[in-house]
Amino acid sequence: MAAVSSRPVRTAVVGTGGIATSSHLAALRAQGHRVDLVAAVDPDATRLDAFRAAAALPAEPGSPAEAAPAWNVTGYRNLADMLAAERPDLVLIGTPPALHRAQAVAALRAGAWVLCEKPYCLSLAEYDEIAAAEQDPAGPYASVVFQHRYGSGAVHAREQLSTGALGRPLVAHCQTTWYRDTVYYAVPWRGRWATEGGGPSMGHGIHQMDLLLHLLGDWTEVRAMAGRLVHEVESEDVSTALVRFRSGALATVVNSVLSPDEVSRIRIDCADATVELTHLYGHRNEDWVYTAAPQLREDPAAADRVRQWRTPAADQPSSHAAQLTAVLDAMQAGTRPPGGDQDARRTVEFIAALYKAAFTGRPVHAGEITPADPYYSAMHGDHPDWAPRTEANA
Numbered sequence: 001m002a003a004v005s006s007r008p009v010r011t012a013v014v015g016t017g018g019i020a021t022s023s024h025l026a027a028l029r030a031q032g033h034r035v036d037l038v039a040a041v042d043p044d045a046t047r048l049d050a051f052r053a054a055a056a057l058p059a060e061p062g063s064p065a066e067a068a069p070a071w072n073v074t075g076y077r078n079l080a081d082m083l084a085a086e087r088p089d090l091v092l093i094g095t096p097p098a099l100h101r102a103q104a105v106a107a108l109r110a111g112a113w114v115l116c117e118k119p120y121c122l123s124l125a126e127y128d129e130i131a132a133a134e135q136d137p138a139g140p141y142a143s144v145v146f147q148h149r150y151g152s153g154a155v156h157a158r159e160q161l162s163t164g165a166l167g168r169p170l171v172a173h174c175q176t177t178w179y180r181d182t183v184y185y186a187v188p189w190r191g192r193w194a195t196e197g198g199g200p201s202m203g204h205g206i207h208q209m210d211l212l213l214h215l216l217g218d219w220t221e222v223r224a225m226a227g228r229l230v231h232e233v234e235s236e237d238v239s240t241a242l243v244r245f246r247s248g249a250l251a252t253v254v255n256s257v258l259s260p261d262e263v264s265r266i267r268i269d270c271a272d273a274t275v276e277l278t279h280l281y282g283h284r285n286e287d288w289v290y291t292a293a294p295q296l297r298e299d300p301a302a303a304d305r306v307r308q309w310r311t312p313a314a315d316q317p318s319s320h321a322a323q324l325t326a327v328l329d330a331m332q333a334g335t336r337p338p339g340g341d342q343d344a345r346r347t348v349e350f351i352a353a354l355y356k357a358a359f360t361g362r363p364v365h366a367g368e369i370t371p372a373d374p375y376y377s378a379m380h381g382d383h384p385d386w387a388p389r390t391e392a393n394a
Contacts, residue, residue, distance in 0.1 A: 008036040009328060012088040012112075014079055014103055015095035016042040016051035019117060024092050025054060027320040032068025034328050039086045041076045048075045079103055083110040090331065093117060097203070098195040101126040104142050108133040113337075114142035115327050118206050120344060122197035124369060125377045127348050131341065143327060143339035146347075148211045150326065151318035153288040153311050157275055160290075160309055161215055167271025167293075172243075172251035174212040174266050176205035177259035182231070184257075191233030193388055198379045199235035201226070201354055205255030208264050210347040211277075212253070215268065218246040219350055220366050226358035230258050234388055235380075241354050253354070272296055273309060282318050285311035352379055359383040 011028065013020050020040075028037050037055055042048040055071045076082035083091075083106065091107040093100060093116040101121045104114045108130070121127050134141055148154065160166050178200070189195035196203055213219060224241035231237045241253040249268075267276040274291045277283055290309040296302040316322055323339065330337035353364040356375040360383070375381035380388070 009034060009089045009331060010038050010086065011035045011090045011092065012039040012041065012082055012086060013037070013051070014041045014082075014091055014093045014107075015099075015117075016040050016044075016047050017094065020092070020094040021051055021054055023320040024094055025051070027324040028092075029068035030321040031324055031328060035090070036069075037071040037073055038088060039074045039076060039082050041079050041082045043077050045075075045077070048077075079106055083107065083112070088112050090115065090327070096189045096195060097122060097197050098189065101130060104130045105133045108140055108142055111140060113140040113327070113331055115145060115324065115337075115339075116142060117145050119197050119202050120144035120348065122194075123376065123378055124345070124348055124352055125371070127345055131345070134340075138334045139331070139336070141330070141336050141340055143337045144344050145320065145323060146207065146210045146214075146339050146344070147320050147323045148207045148283065148318050149214050149338070150316070150322035151283060152314055152316040153277070153283055153285045154211065154214075154318060155316075156285075156311050157277070157288060158215055160275065161268065161270070165305075165309065166268075166273040166275060166290075169216055169245070169247055169249040169268055169270050171269040172212065172216060172249060172267060174205075174208050174251060174253045176200065176208045176264050177254060177256045178204055178262045178264075179260050180204075180231075180257040185231055185233060191231065191235055193234050193378065193380050196235065198351070198355065199226075199233065199237055199239070200255040200257045201236065201239045201351055202379060204257060205239075205253070206347065206351065208266060209253060209255075209350060210344075212251065212266055213347055213350060215266070216245050216247065216249055216251070218346065218366065219353075220244050220246050221363055222350065222353045222357045223363045224253075224354045224358035226355070234386075236358075239354060239358060241357065273306075275309075284317045285315045352376070355379045356381055359386050 028035055040051050052073045052075050055073045058070045091112045091114050093103050097119050100116050104116050107114045130142055185191045221244040222241055226236040226239040238256045243251040264280055265278050272293050276289045279287045288311050292306045327337045352369050352375050357364040369375050380386045
């Protein structure tokens with residue numbers, strides 16, 4: 001498949017629940033001059049009609065997407081019918097996690113590019129199956145929604161770290177401490193390995209952990225613990241990990257849905273400065289703080305260098321809209337978009353390693369989870385204390 005032409009990208013949304021209405025529709029409106037929302041898919045007719053009605057409304061006056069069109073979206077009850085009838089260029093997937101693999105593969109085989117919500121899939125095996133469906137070097141490609149990589153603050157921080165402007169990374173902390181009650185877990189697919197793929201390590205902390213890897217690069221070793229401390233679920237409700245990076249940097253990771261004071265945080269201590277991000281569900285420039293090492297604070301000759309660390313004047317918040325822009329740019333150029341291939345696989349492998357380390361009590365090294373490893377096919381690795389209970393293992 002060649003690059004998508006300069007005509008509006010024919011786009012379809014699969015799954016019309018909350019994330020589609022609150023995030024994907026807003027992102028599409030922000031790119032209304034580049035996309036044409038032609039179809040939506042959902043087996044729930046009420047939910048589908050509500051999404052179609054929202055898409056048909058004009059954007060609010062004064063909003064960034066004020067000039068976006070009001071779309072007449074055709075509704076479908078299943079993906080196959082939509083793909084056959086519409087032949088979309090781009091499919092946005094916002095369904096429950098257990099459906100992602102099959103839907104991404106079907107869209108790719110129909111010639112559509114894919115932008116899929118996290119978790120992208122339930123295992124490394126599923127990830128590799130999606131990757132195998134990307135058969136043409138020029139696309140279509142699939143990528144996962146990792147919107148926290150985007151936004152001017154994250155782009156700037158990665159540049160400062162990758163160029164060595166802050167000195168060598170030494171110590172880091174990655175924290176996703178959120179709160180989810182029993183009502184949240186009353187949704188049937190949540191808290192189950194077969195339908196959610198894991199607990200907060202997979203469905204919540206994945207964003208901050210992906211951003212940590214995006215900023216610090218390849219990891220080499222993970223040691224971890226996990227527990228079910230409050231919720232009666234199959235997966236964990238809290239996990240912690242120690243991580244060694246190829247650079248030599250060491251990090252701690254905490255993922256929780258038990259924390260009344262909710263926060264998302266990344267802190268990286270380098271030889272010459274600390275960079276810290278504190279937010280909840282999205283960040284702006286003001287959420288990034290740089291602190292110079294004492295010797296640089298007292299050195300007038302370092303003043304210009306320290307000023308360069310400050311986040312840029314242009315403030316692009318992290319968002320689905322920011323990532324969609326990058327995907328559309330890649331489609332137009334016929335190149336792989338960010339958030340796919342080995343770049344995103346590294347994050348899925350890291351989560352599999354965290355679970356394996358937590359459940360076995362042993363360190364796990366990058367590259368050791370191969371197709372022969374039980375943690376390749378399922379995040380629970382068939383561990384007797386964590387795998388779903390059946391008549392065979394009850």
